[in-house]
Amino acid sequence: MTFRLFRAARIVAALPAVAATASLSFGVLAPCQSANAQDSKTYVMKLSTATKNDPQEEWLRRFVAAVDKDSGGRIKGEIYNASQLGSIPRQIEGTQFGAIQAWIGPPEFLVGIDERYESLSAPGLFTSFDQDAKTINDPQVRDLMLGLGANKGLAGIAIMPTGPSSLVVRKPVHHLAEINGMKIRVLASQFQLEMIKRMGASPVAMSLGDVMPALQQGAIDGALGTIPVFVPLKYSDVTKYMVQTEQPYVNVVTVMSKKWLESLPPDLQKIVRDDATAVSDGIVQFAKDFITEQEKAWADQGGELLNLPPEEQAALITRISSIGPDLSKDKPELNKAVEMVFAAAAKNK
Numbered sequence: 001m002t003f004r005l006f007r008a009a010r011i012v013a014a015l016p017a018v019a020a021t022a023s024l025s026f027g028v029l030a031p032c033q034s035a036n037a038q039d040s041k042t043y044v045m046k047l048s049t050a051t052k053n054d055p056q057e058e059w060l061r062r063f064v065a066a067v068d069k070d071s072g073g074r075i076k077g078e079i080y081n082a083s084q085l086g087s088i089p090r091q092i093e094g095t096q097f098g099a100i101q102a103w104i105g106p107p108e109f110l111v112g113i114d115e116r117y118e119s120l121s122a123p124g125l126f127t128s129f130d131q132d133a134k135t136i137n138d139p140q141v142r143d144l145m146l147g148l149g150a151n152k153g154l155a156g157i158a159i160m161p162t163g164p165s166s167l168v169v170r171k172p173v174h175h176l177a178e179i180n181g182m183k184i185r186v187l188a189s190q191f192q193l194e195m196i197k198r199m200g201a202s203p204v205a206m207s208l209g210d211v212m213p214a215l216q217q218g219a220i221d222g223a224l225g226t227i228p229v230f231v232p233l234k235y236s237d238v239t240k241y242m243v244q245t246e247q248p249y250v251n252v253v254t255v256m257s258k259k260w261l262e263s264l265p266p267d268l269q270k271i272v273r274d275d276a277t278a279v280s281d282g283i284v285q286f287a288k289d290f291i292t293e294q295e296k297a298w299a300d301q302g303g304e305l306l307n308l309p310p311e312e313q314a315a316l317i318t319r320i321s322s323i324g325p326d327l328s329k330d331k332p333e334l335n336k337a338v339e340m341v342f343a344a345a346a347k348n349k
Contacts, residue, residue, distance in 0.1 A: 043264060045077045045101045048091045050208040052081040053232040055287040056104050056252055059160060059279060063254075066275040071268055082233075083209045095257050096153035102256040106162075107145065108189035110255070114148045117253075118189045119328075119337040124321025125345050126249040129291070132161045133284050134348035136251055141344045144337060145253060155261050157276040158254040160283055162226050163291045164246040169222035170215065172241045172304070176200075176312045185211050185223035191248065192224060194323050199316070212238060226250050228287070231294040236301035243306045246313075247320060 047064065049056045057079065064077030085091050085100060088109050094100035107117035120141075126132040135141055136159050146156030173179055180200035186192035188205045196203035204220055208229070214220045215238045223235075230242065254276060261269060295305060308316065324342065328335040 041074065043075045043268070045075050045260075046080060046085070046099075047077055047102045047104070048080045048085045048094070048100050049104045050083045050088050050091070051105075051229055051232065054228045055160065055162060055283060055290055057081050058286060058290075059158070059252075059254070059283050060104060062279045062283065063158075063275060066279055067272060070271045070275060075264075075268060075272070087207045087209055089207065092255075095255060098153075098257040098259045100257065101260050102157070102254055104158075104254040105252055106187060106250055107148075107159075107253045108187040108192065110149060110154075110253075111188060111190075113152045113154065115190075115331065115334050116144070116337040117148055118191055119324070119334065119341050120145065120251050121187075121189055121191050121248045122324025122338055122341070123191060123195045123248045124317055125324065125342060126164075127349070129161060129163055129249075129288050131345060131348050132163075132249045132251065133288075135341065135344045136161060138344040138348065141341055144340065149255055150258060153258050154255040155258040156253055157256050157261075157273055158280040160252055160280050161287055162228055162250040162252055163287065164226070164244070164249050165224055166227055166230070167222050167224055167243040167245055168215070168230055168235050168239050169241050169243060170218070170239050171221075173243045173306060174308075176308055176316060179222075182221040183219075185214065185220050185225075187224075190327055191323050194327060195247065195320050196224065198319050198323070215239065227294045227298065228290055231297050231301070234301070236298060236303045240303045241306060242298060242303060243308070245308070245316065247317065 045064075045067070047060050049060060051057060060077075060079045064079060067075045067077060083091070085094060088105060091100060091103045092109065092113075095103045106121070108121050110117040120136065126135070136145070142159060145159050149156060167173070167179075167184065169182070176199065182201040183204050184196045184201045185206045186196055186203045193203040193205070206214065206220070211220075211223050211225075212233070212235065215223065215235075227242070256272070261272065264272065298305060307313070324338045325335070328338045
């Protein structure tokens with residue numbers, strides 16, 4: 001009996017040492033097992049845009065392909081075009097909160113998050129596609145635009161040029177005076193609102209998905225936008241007239257859910273950022289050529305491309321070129337951004 005008790009006591013005494021050894025063994029193995037599980041995990045990346053069959057969607061296609069290849073299939077991208085995931089404000093909110101992993105579109109839609117997002121849309125800032133493309137890749141400008149929104153759940157990963165704006169209108173316009181009194185759709189940008197006012201018309205801020213029905217119903221007389229948007233979305237079914245005012249120039253940014261991006265392993269975060277930059281660099285010529293193709297497509301669809309007389313176009317540029325400085329003079333941060341982009345544009349003429 002005494003021997004049995006002594007043996008039992010020895011076994012009990014040994015248990016802590018066994019437990020410690022087991023704990024040590026599992027402590028060494030656990031990180032390896034966790035790392036292996038993490039390495040094999042597949043991340044779904046939902047990407048949203050309001051447009052379709054245009055440079056924005058082409059950017060997304062190239063980005064998805066690059067990330068899938070470089071991540072070895074660990075990140076799987078899903079593209080949702082033509083506002084499948086809701087209106088533009090809903091898409092942006094979804095990206096902020098992580099329900100959507102990324103949104104691509106004009107930064108003017110982000111002015112509610114930071115008003116400096118609209119600095120690139122100041123009328124008169126650019127006079128050519130090439131100048132625009134060079135300016136947005138100026139390090140100061142690029143860092144500013146991609147850094148905005150970080151305190152509101154967004155991480156900027158890319159910026160690319162779209163081209164100059166035009167007006168689609170329900171009736172032909174051959175002179176600036178004929179725009180007087182029209183109701184024209186704009187983005188939610190104070191610069192665009194003011195530009196339309198200085199043209200003698202009434203601006204109406206509206207999300208892209210609502211524009212076509214509003215034109216069809218006569219709720220608006222025209223819409224400010226770009227030919228790479230108007231042609232693929234078949235605005236020629238509603239109107240045949242497009243006035244090439246060429247102002248302002250439009251760019252698009254890709255913003256990603258900061259929370260989602262930072263949840264990725266470091267190597268995948270780097271792949272996402274590097275591929276976004278590489279795709280943006282490689283798509284500039286595609287975007288430029290796309291404008292020429294869509295001008296032809298508009299004509300093929302029965303549309304007319306209209307231009308103001310040269311002297312009226314010059315007068316328009318003079319009238320609207322002070323909008324950026326005028327509207328930002330009492331807003332120090334916005335004014336600083338406007339001055340920066342104007343200086344960069346002048347340097348890159």
